[in-house]
Amino acid sequence: MKAKVYVTLKPSVLDPQGKAIHHSAEQLGFQQITDIRQGKYFELALDDSVSETEAREAAEKIAAxxxxxxxxxDYRVEIVQ
Amino acid sequence: MKAKVYVTLKPSVLDPQGKAIHHSAEQLGFQQITDIRQGKYFELALDDSVSETEAREAAEKIAAxxxxxxxxxDYRVEIVQ
Incomplete structure (x- = not known):
């Protein structure tokens, strides 16, 4: 079983890395992009013996x-069979 | 309109950062997690005047x-209204 964890900065938190990427994108001509925010993404492989509920619990706990x-x-957990 | 871009290392590429996170997770008692790979996640905000096709094209181009x-x-693009 696999779990995907998406981690993003809370909307109220400034994201200077995203701002820098957005600035580069503008310089490169991507005028239609108005903002970029960067987050993190993790793919967890879980033991096949665990149930979906256990997998979600473990993934939520490690995410937090x-x-x-x-x-x-903020984080979001997604379980994939 | 929003675009989400997920960037992951190709499966054949070693991920020492993911290995380090996995090692820490094991030390903390997450025995059911057998592997962790880290990727990147970007949220792009696009001008409301662009169509979904244009948004996808722009997001695919900036991703690549x-x-x-x-x-x-590898990367994956998802368009959200």
Whole structure:
């Protein structure tokens, strides 16, 4: 079983890295792009013996404890068979 | 309109950062997680005047030219209304 974890900065948190990418994109002529925000993406492979509920629990726990900083980041977990 | 771009290392490319995260996760007791790979995630905001086709074209182009290195990375684009 696989879990995908998406980590993004909370909307109220400034994203200087995204701003820098957006600035480069503008210089390169991508005028239709008005904003870019960067996040992180993780693919977790889980033991086949775990159930979907256990997989979601483990993925939620590692997302909150290790992969994201809940003070400034939001995360979303998706389980894939 | 929004576009989401997911960038992942190609499966044949080693991911030492993911390995380090996996190692930490094991130390913390996440025994059911057998592998972790890290990728990047971008949220692009696009001008409302562009059509879905134009938005997809722009997002695909910026993904290939700026956000991903097609030699070692794969990318996936998703358009959200």
């Amino acid at each position: 404890d290790v992969l994201a900083n809940p003070v400034i980041e | 030219d700026v956000l991903a290195n097609p030699v070692i990375e």
